[in-house]
Amino acid sequence: MTILETLASAARFAGSRWQAARxxxxxxxxxxxxxxxxxxNFIHVTGQLYRFEDYLAGLAPGGPSRTSPVLNASxxxxxxxxxxxxxxxxxxxxxPQQKQHVRVLIALLDFxxxxxxxxxxxxxxxxxxxxxxxxxxxxTRREDAERWLKDTAEPPSPAxxxxxxxxxxxxxxxxxxxxxxxxxxxxxxxxxxxxxxxIPPGAPSFSSRTEAEEWLxxxxxxxxxxxxxxxxxxxxxxxxxxxxxxxxxVASALSAWEEHKKKLALEESEEAExxxxxxxx
Numbered sequence: 001m002t003i004l005e006t007l008a009s010a011a012r013f014a015g016s017r018w019q020a021a022r023x024x025x026x027x028x029x030x031x032x033x034x035x036x037x038x039x040x041n042f043i044h045v046t047g048q049l050y051r052f053e054d055y056l057a058g059l060a061p062g063g064p065s066r067t068s069p070v071l072n073a074s075x076x077x078x079x080x081x082x083x084x085x086x087x088x089x090x091x092x093x094x095x096p097q098q099k100q101h102v103r104v105l106i107a108l109l110d111f112x113x114x115x116x117x118x119x120x121x122x123x124x125x126x127x128x129x130x131x132x133x134x135x136x137x138x139x140t141r142r143e144d145a146e147r148w149l150k151d152t153a154e155p156p157s158p159a160x161x162x163x164x165x166x167x168x169x170x171x172x173x174x175x176x177x178x179x180x181x182x183x184x185x186x187x188x189x190x191x192x193x194x195x196x197x198x199i200p201p202g203a204p205s206f207s208s209r210t211e212a213e214e215w216l217x218x219x220x221x222x223x224x225x226x227x228x229x230x231x232x233x234x235x236x237x238x239x240x241x242x243x244x245x246x247x248x249x250v251a252s253a254l255s256a257w258e259e260h261k262k263k264l265a266l267e268e269s270e271e272a273e274x275x276x277x278x279x280x281x
Contacts, residue, residue, distance in 0.1 A: 044158070083109045131239075154172065161181075191235050206228065
């Protein structure tokens, strides 16, 4: 089982426990199970799957059954209570597979503590709906991104990066050293949703991108706002992790999103029409 499958299975277990808590009604327990789930999401979107896999490999067989000393000393609002809840669940469940899921989740929170990420994960849990999708790096040109992907021993995966103002998915497979970049239409889809009922009036107007960027340094968007540059509407997006803004021209983003949807629809149609693959038995 790959680390992606291991974490996905543990996340499904956490989801089932959240559903059970939701049915019973205890708000604190629901919140802690959500925190566990978002902790897994954070590790995934920041490309730390293989780092966590190495952490798991370094644990004693059958562990962990106690919390990290770092986590015990933390003043975070959720990390320690969530781990205490998981330890109680570990004692409660009897099925070996369930116990393994709980151990993975405890190890996940310990990993976050031991790598100094408690504050960042708790901020992600509380505020991530107010942030742009996380990108772990930004490059001016695709050539720079491809060089980084090639030269980095183990690049973050799966994770978004920015090339200019565009999102790309960074992929790396440890098993066969496969590496790749694929364009993703993250902001184009968001712009289509945000402008479905029109662009709100009153957007600040600037004569140049440089002027807009200087203004955004003093008025950071949370996570986005519309601006006008040389008469054209842009969506300005704040990337808290990278401490920068990207600027997305609305008209061309909407056009790119429509083209991307047509491409996806064509691919789905071709797959549906393809003859079934016969079993050569």
